[in-house]
Amino acid sequence: MDKESVVGVASDHGGYELKEEIYQYLLDQGYQVVNLGCFDESSVDYPDYALKLGESLKEGEIDRGILVCGTGIGISIAANKIPGIRAAQCHDIYTAQMAREHNDANVLALGGRITGKNTSLRIVDIFMSTKFGEGRHKKRVEKISEIEQKYKKS
Numbered sequence: 001m002d003k004e005s006v007v008g009v010a011s012d013h014g015g016y017e018l019k020e021e022i023y024q025y026l027l028d029q030g031y032q033v034v035n036l037g038c039f040d041e042s043s044v045d046y047p048d049y050a051l052k053l054g055e056s057l058k059e060g061e062i063d064r065g066i067l068v069c070g071t072g073i074g075i076s077i078a079a080n081k082i083p084g085i086r087a088a089q090c091h092d093i094y095t096a097q098m099a100r101e102h103n104d105a106n107v108l109a110l111g112g113r114i115t116g117k118n119t120s121l122r123i124v125d126i127f128m129s130t131k132f133g134e135g136r137h138k139k140r141v142e143k144i145s146e147i148e149q150k151y152k153k154s
């Protein structure tokens with residue numbers, strides 16, 4: 001992603017510390033970054049922050065998002081309920097690369113209690129720099145959108 005792109009970051013309390021590290025890291029890299037909270041370690045509910053970031057992406061206020069909760073599980077499940085959001089929970093460089101190349105993930109989910117800072121920042125690098133592979137993967141990602149359409153409330 002070019003440095004003109006806007007990245008959103010959000011977390012619950014379980015991901016707060018890592019989210020702040022990522023926020024600062026992306027700023028240092030020259031990205032425009034929007035910090036959507038939370039802003040301290042007080043207990044909050046991860047779906048609220050998944051929704052905040054997901055809606056911001058849908059509105060076009062951000063181009064890509066990074067979510068962090070304790071495990072990365074709850075916040076990715078919640079984000080993936082929003083049509084058009086493809087949140088990928090990644091634990092390593094390979095899953096981050098595949099999430100972009102094969103799945104065109106627009107949101108990265110990390111576990112602040114699972115993945116250490118250095119690995120997380122490498123995952124962020126890969127997530128930000130890897131392009132979607134298009135080709136055969138495009139058809140498959142389009143099928144995800146078709147599932148969303150099928151279950152959309154009329």
Ligand code: RB5
Nearest residue numbers: 014069070071073074075
């Ligand atoms: C909060 O304690 C924890 O449940 C949350 O951060 C996350 O791990 C949920 O999936």
